[in-house]
Amino acid sequence: MTIATLFQLILNGLAMGVIYSLPALGISLIWNASGLFNFAQGDLLTLGGYLMLSIFGALKIPYIPAFVTVIVIMGLLGYILSQIYFYPMLEQGVNPQIILIGTIALSVFIRNLILVIWGSTPKTYANPFGSKVMQIGKLYLMPHVIGIVIIVTLLLILLQYFLRGTMIGTAMRAVAQNQTASWLMGIRNDRMIALTFLLSTAIAAVSGVLISPIIPLTPSMGGIIAVKAMSAVVIGGLGSFTGALVGGIVVGVAETIFATLVDPAYRDVFTFVVLVIFLLFRPGGIFRAQISEKV
Amino acid sequence: MSKLIELLRKHVLLVIGIILLIAPHITSQYEFYVVQRGVQNAIHVVGLLILTGYGGMLSMGSAALLAVGAYAYGILLVKFGLSPWLGMILATALTTIIGTGLAFPSFKLSGPFLVITTIGFGEIVRILLLNLEPITGGAYGLSGFAKLFPNVQWVYYFMVITLIFVIIGTERIGRSRLGLALKAIRQDEVVAESMGIDVRRAKLVAFSLSAMLAGLSGVFLANLTGYMSPDSFTSAESTTYLLMVVMGGMQSVIGTVISAIILTGLPEVLRFLSSSRLLVYSLILLIYLRLNWVKSDNAFLKLLKSITKRFGMYTSSTEPGNRS
Amino acid sequence: NNKPESYKIVHLAPLTGDASFQGQILVNAAKMAVDEINENGGINGVPIEYVTVDETSSTTTGIEAVRKAIALEPVAVIGPNRSGTILAAEDLWRQAKIPFITDGTNADTTKKGNPYTFRIQIPSTYWIPILAKTAKEHFNVTRPAVLYGNNEYSKGLWDATLPALAEYGLEPVTIQTYNDGDRDFTAQLLQIKNTGADALFLYGYEAELGLILRQRMELGMENMLVFGERGCASPAVEELAGTANIEGLVCSTTFSQGDPDPKRQEFIKKYEEKFEESLSPTHINHYDSIYILADIIGRVGGNREKIREELSKLDYEGVLAHYQADKEGNLVHTIYTQIFKDGKWQLLLTEEYPVER
């Protein structure tokens, strides 16, 4: 194997990895700001992609307005979901396990909703980043990879700043930790949680819109990506946005190299073995999540 | 009316037993098959109750353990020519060993971390089943193995009897020190270990008990379908099993059994909805979870609890209800 | 005088799950035939009662569906269509003694000696020699490359490829693989490009096929012919790749959109009007399945045993093809090879399958 092939492999892995990073950011956001691990993030992503398909692909509304419309619709959906579903459950102090399972049930629901509305034929629409492969020396790169890397990095910086640097972001994290206390600080818990969901479904929309020209839309497409994204989140460090990005890339590169050099059939086995090794030897992930339990 | 309920309450096992025993005679062949699947699922899900309900460890790998049980049985019979009974015992034992291995990540991980690990385990098993084609038959599956009894009804009766034993046994475990230890681990692991609970051992036992029941249930599944392929053991199936535990109330064995049987039948009942079937199914689950019927003081669960009380081993000498 | 009220035909097809888009096509095709027959007065005045049952995309639940289908006591069953379900339900059919016509591709399905199994399909491996022949004789291919997915189905096609190419004195210049779920095929395609291949034998599922065809164009390989199996002719591939990107795609199918035969063009028109979507050449043969059953029932009535017997010695000129039963219960039929050229599918050649009776 030449150095060039290796670099090409790494580049291909990176291309896949940033795709995992997008939903990973959404999962991290919800985790930070509501203490929930959202197993439906992947399916929300799919939904975003399908909405774009209908609005941009079928209704022929121009790209940017269509993109914005999808983000708005999805944000609204997140708001509604939090208001009629998650906030009431959180408020009643429902066992977190039940809420976790609620997100799993939600994922099944969305997937079947998509199936009923759009059917299961793989679908796609034109790639806004263009589809001419770029050649850099001996290496080839699709332009969307660069686009996604830029958007993911921007999102990451924004989220990082928003959650750590602003009062609202701090308030969101506070709500995730203790709702009685946050009420007493004058925080509207319901609004904060709605905002959390709104943001994370908006991120799902962004992910879906960016990914679906590259990966054909099928009802289960997001679920498959989400499993990898979840692994990425854990490997990167649950709660860390940088971790989500880096974790996604680690997963993408590692599995691409393994698949090419060893055996593609066992690619996912490899990914999960890496995950388990990480969990056992570095449970906090690369960007070790701070562990706050004290006895 | 209340007397009747009281009577039913006292003999709930008997009632369930009788219903299940006469089921083959009052159902069509197709309905009977659904009942059989219900009983088989119930055996599996009761194991998951020990792990998830009592111990609070969410597992999305249970379908994979079911697969291990079913495949081990099939392979032992087809490739090694073992007798069905020996196959059943060895398959269950093998599943137990593999499932016990899953306990090790649980020593360090909980909540979503454990869920993701178990999803990973499930995927690994599925991929292996797909790719180890010479042994497993790959994507086209495995068939052609003998059943425990030549007659389907006998397999069914054997399952029902097994289920009843499993119910009684699990109920007793729930009330024993092990059950209490698991409940303590779920609520506060630090307290549990400080009070002299060997947390790792309890987790190991919980994982192995649930794996054992999954394995056994897998053997029964193989007996029911006579065929298996990897697509029947995806994480989507694991979700369904988890939901069965949740809808059963997370604490009650009888509740879990009833919910397993109902949730097995529900998609069949909804079959007339055609392609929106699963949509309606998941909507029902969402509403159920949202209404928080799982929380411990809902009327249905109270009834279930009072039903299961009579298996109780540890009760205080003070009778409940004689204080204001 | 003791005519039944209706003849019940159950159609088992995946309506939910990942395979449901295929299920929809299967049902559409069959439904169209049923509607036509019933509008024209049914079979000797008796209407067909057409019931669909969701086979789902999983085997265990598929078996439940099979039981449900049997419980409905039909005269015949169309489906199941997933090979797993067919194999799993083998015993049930034998016991139920109901003839069923499937669409599954796995060669084993009809090798179990179950007299009730019929398949309106040709073993997938049979397509390849025809492709090889077309490549050599029609296009003078000299340097073929191979790219296939790591899955059961594609591997089966790959296995048939080497000997088929060898027969025409061809040898692949490079052999590449990918995994289901892969989205970036640059590496493989570039390697193929570097070898100077003039044709590519490509096997896989729709989603990946579409992407590969698109990326092929993006990498400037428009002069390379692509040979594929019938999946390539699915409109889904065209949609995913973009119409411009499937130029030069050659594939063997069970039906050709480019077939000038007026009765087939008529069929395509009717289908596309009725369902408002482009016709997929795969999975539509159940249109003929219904007509075959109707024809038999018209002659022998609703007796399952007689229907089975008739099916086993079938020789029928359908709308889409000519069908003949072989000794294993395959209702084999005409094979078409077509090419996508100048923005539309064009028929290259038709070939009859050699039937062993």
Place this chain on the structure above:
Amino acid sequence: MNAEKNDDNLVLKAECITKRFGGLVAVDKLNINVYDGQICALIGPNGSGKTTAINLITGIYNVDEGIIEFLGQPIQGLMPHSISWMGIARTFQNIRILGSQTVFENALLGKGYGNGGASIIHTVLNSASYRREVVASTKEVDEVLDFVGLSDLSNEKACNLPYGKQRILEIARALITKPKLLLLDEPAAGLNSQEIQDLTELVKKINKQGISILLIEHRMEVVGKLADWVFVINHGSKIAEGTFDVIKKNPVVIEAYLGRGGR
């Protein structure tokens, strides 16, 4: 109870134990000896490392340095449950009971798991020996609940208990483990004077049964009444030890901890 102080009598010996959290030294070369039958108190300003010391002794945290011996045997590095089985029980500074379980079940928790007792087979079969064990431990729990005065609340859900009773329940749960040494972390916090009095009596009663006690407390009236010996720590290390009467006059202790003569 006054005990002779010699090595045979030593129940707990913590020698030079150290615990760091990142750059912070929470416990710094601390020495603590508890003799048989003694009630010792561990006092010190907030954040001086008292709770951490208890966590080290009970194995919740591992010591970074130092030796902990219990009844002559080293216990550092053991798992918390093993330490519990050896005879060290504790309560928690922030009450940690299983809210949704009954008082009885909470107490029963102290029976532990994995330290003998019926096997699963016996449990599932409900064998005679298992039933005997159940009867015996039920009796034991009832006795302890009686001893601490909770027997009439035995079937109550633990979260419905008033705060003071929850503290007592924690002590009961610890007693079920049959400890030789009982570690109490601020048992009087949040109690009113009546309850404090009851608690003091209870602790004395427990001590009379031959159980040594190490007590953390900020309420000096409790320390004054109970403690035979007092350790004062600050910044993780010992700054003074002695009887309470001596300690409370120690200017260093007054400066760092007691303030205006410590009511």
Place this chain on the structure above:
Amino acid sequence: MLKIYELTVAYSTVPVLHGIDLEVPQNKIVALLGANGAGKSTILKSISGLIKPISGRIEFCGQSIAGLRPDEIVKLGVAHVPEGRLVFPGLTVADNLKIGTYSRKYSKNKLKANMEKAYELFPRLAERRNQLAGTMSGGEQQMLAIARAIMSEPRLLMLDEPSLGLAPVIVDLIMDKIKEINEQGTTILLIEQNAELALAISDYAYVMSVGELVLSGESREVAKDKSMLDAYLGGEK
């Protein structure tokens, strides 16, 4: 400043407060005493809106606040240091303090100044400003909870057992501080188990027993009523 009339509160259906009348005059320190479970914390929770009373009126500065959401009440200048501290375990000490001013929308400088004041009050917090609150010792968390409430410069400060788990020196410090804050114009409602301490610094005191007020008056007077105190608070030695 704060007036409560006929306040009745129940948890699900169990009534725990039966018609409480209570008044906290401006710029005074009012102590609320009573045995465990008497309902003291419940009164504070009703005032800050965490629980909705069944009936009764709560007036803050002449405005009825019963039934308002907690965040609305906080905005009026009511700060509540709840029992059990309830710091945000996963936020740093500094973030905990910062969030204390959420309802105030202070400028950066003002925020900083208040932060410095809090650190001055509890130097331990300054040392640990970047430590996660959840890893602080019990007493340190208590300090943080109090500091967090003071950050917003409330008009009414309600403290639920502030001395719990604090070293005697710190208790002294806090009592001094409470007085100081009070002198600067903050009204204070204080729950304390340590009756002696509470009566020493408060102007008025109320004594509760199982959901009812049984004794009230100027603290000096109440302190004199030894027998009553003993009866309701348990034997003082």
